[in-house]
Amino acid sequence: MKGVFASNPLEQYRAYESKITAAIQRVLGSGRYILGDECVAFENEFADYIGVSHAISVGSGTDALHLALRACGIDQGDEVITPSHTAVATVAAIQMAGGMPVLIDIDASNYTMNPIHLKELITERTKAIVPVHLYGHPSNMEVILKIAADHKLKVIEDCAQAHGAMIGSGMVGSFGDMAAFSFYPTKNIGALGDAGMIVCNDSELAGIAKMLRQYGWKQRNRSEIPGWNSRMDELQAAILHCKLGGYSKDLQRRRSIAAIYDSELAQCDRIIRPVERKGTTHCYHQYVIRHPQRDELQEYLKAAGIQTLIHYPHPVHLQPAFKKSINCKHDLSVTERICSEILSLPIYPELGDETIQFVSEKILEFEKENR
Numbered sequence: 121m122k123g124v125f126a127s128n129p130l131e132q133y134r135a136y137e138s139k140i141t142a143a144i145q146r147v148l149g150s151g152r153y154i155l156g157d158e159c160v161a162f163e164n165e166f167a168d169y170i171g172v173s174h175a176i177s178v179g180s181g182t183d184a185l186h187l188a189l190r191a192c193g194i195d196q197g198d199e200v201i202t203p204s205h206t207a208v209a210t211v212a213a214i215q216m217a218g219g220m221p222v223l224i225d226i227d228a229s230n231y232t233m234n235p236i237h238l239k240e241l242i243t244e245r246t247k248a249i250v251p252v253h254l255y256g257h258p259s260n261m262e263v264i265l266k267i268a269a270d271h272k273l274k275v276i277e278d279c280a281q282a283h284g285a286m287i288g289s290g291m292v293g294s295f296g297d298m299a300a301f302s303f304y305p306t307k308n309i310g311a312l313g314d315a316g317m318i319v320c321n322d323s324e325l326a327g328i329a330k331m332l333r334q335y336g337w338k339q340r341n342r343s344e345i346p347g348w349n350s351r352m353d354e355l356q357a358a359i360l361h362c363k364l365g366g367y368s369k370d371l372q373r374r375r376s377i378a379a380i381y382d383s384e385l386a387q388c389d390r391i392i393r394p395v396e397r398k399g400t401t402h403c404y405h406q407y408v409i410r411h412p413q414r415d416e417l418q419e420y421l422k423a424a425g426i427q428t429l430i431h432y433p434h435p436v437h438l439q440p441a442f443k444k445s446i447n448c449k450h451d452l453s454v455t456e457r458i459c460s461e462i463l464s465l466p467i468y469p470e471l472g473d474e475t476i477q478f479v480s481e482k483i484l485e486f487e488k489e490n491r
C-alpha cells in the first residue's frame with residue numbers, strides 16, 4: 121500500500137478536474153476576477169444549501185468570523201465565549217474584532233463547547249458566544265441558544281469544519297445570528313486557495329457584513345463605515361460551485377468511511393470513537409479517536425506509511441501568543457486532558473475501502489502488540 125494521507129486536496133481536485141478546468145477557463149475569459157457573477161451565483165447557491173437568506177463571500181474563514189463578529193457589534197473589550205479546543209483562528213478572529221476571548225471547556229463526548237459552564241462565564245461585559253462545530257459535530261445549539269436569548273447575547277457559529285452537519289432537519293449555520301464557513305483546501309468543501317463565507321437570515325446584518333468586506337462601501341468609492349478588504353476570487357467561487365454540486369455524494373462518502381472505521385475499531389476497548397449526538401448529523405470533517413498510547417500509535421501508523429494528524433496538540437490558552445492576552449481563569453481540564461489522546465485518522469471522500477481497511481488493520485495490529 122502506498123502512503124496514505126490524512127486529507128488529500130489533490131485527489132479531490134482530480135475527482136473534479138474536468139469541471140474545474142472548464143470553470144477556470146470560463147472565469148479567465150470573463151475579464152472579471154473578484155466579486156463578480158461567479159461569486160454572486162455561489163453565494164446564492166450556498167445560502168440555499170444552508171437554508172438561510174443571505175451569504176456573503178469573503179477571503180477566508182478567519183475573515184468570515186472576524187467580519188461576522190464586527191457586524192454583530194463586537195467592540196473593544198467585549199467578552200466573547202468560545203472553546204479553547206479549536207483552531208487558533210477562532211480565537212484570533214475574536215481578537216481581530218477587538219473582543220476579549222473567554223475560553224470555555226468542551227464536552228468530552230463530542231469535543232464541542234460544554235454549555236453547562238456557560239452561565240458561570242457570563243458577565244456584564246459578555247456580548248457573544250461562538251460555538252465551534254468542531255470536526256463536523258454540531259454543538260449543543262438548543263442549550264446555547266436558550267442561554268444566549270436569556271442573556272441577550274449574539275451567537276456566531278464557527279462552521280469552518282461543519283459543511284452540511286445538521287441538528288434535526290436544520291443545517292448548522294442556520295441557527296445563530298450569523299455563521300462563518302471556511303473553504304480552506306482541506307475543508308469538506310475546499311477551494312484551491314483561501315476563501316470563506318458569512319451566512320445569516322437578517323438582511324441588516326448581511327448588509328453590514330457586505331460593507332465590512334469592502335472598505336465599508338455601500339456604493340463604490342463611498343465608505344459608510346470603517347471596513348476591510350476581504351473578497352472572494354471569481355476563480356475560487358467557480359471552483360467551489362463545482363464542489364458544492366458534488367457535495368452530497370462526498371458527504372455521504374465521508375459518513376460511509378466513518379461507519380467502516382466504527383465497525384472495524386469497535387473491538388478495541390482502548391479506543392474511544394467519535395459519537396453522533398442523538399438528533400444530529402456529523403459531517404466527519406475529521407474522524408478523531410482517543411487512545412491512551414496516542415503518540416506510540418501515531419508512530420506505528422507512520423512507519424506503515426499512514427499519516428495521521430492531531431487537531432489540536434496545544435489548547436489555545438496554553439499557546440505563547442494567547443497565554444497573556446486572553447481571559448481563562450476557568451477549569452479547562454477536559455480540553456487539557458484530551459490533547460494528549462486525540463488522533464485524526466485519514467478521511468476524505470476519495471479514500472478507497474481497502475485503504476480504510478488497511479488503516480484499521482494496522483490499528484488493530486498495534487493493539488495486539490501493545491496490550
Ligand SMILES: Cc1ncc(COP(=O)(O)O)c(C=O)c1O
Pocket residue numbers: 180181182183206207209210252254278280281301302303304314315316
Ligand atoms: C474551527 C475553525 N475555525 C476557523 C478556521 C479558519 O478558516 P481559514 O483557514 O479559512 O481562515 C478554521 C480553519 O482552519 C477552523 O478549522
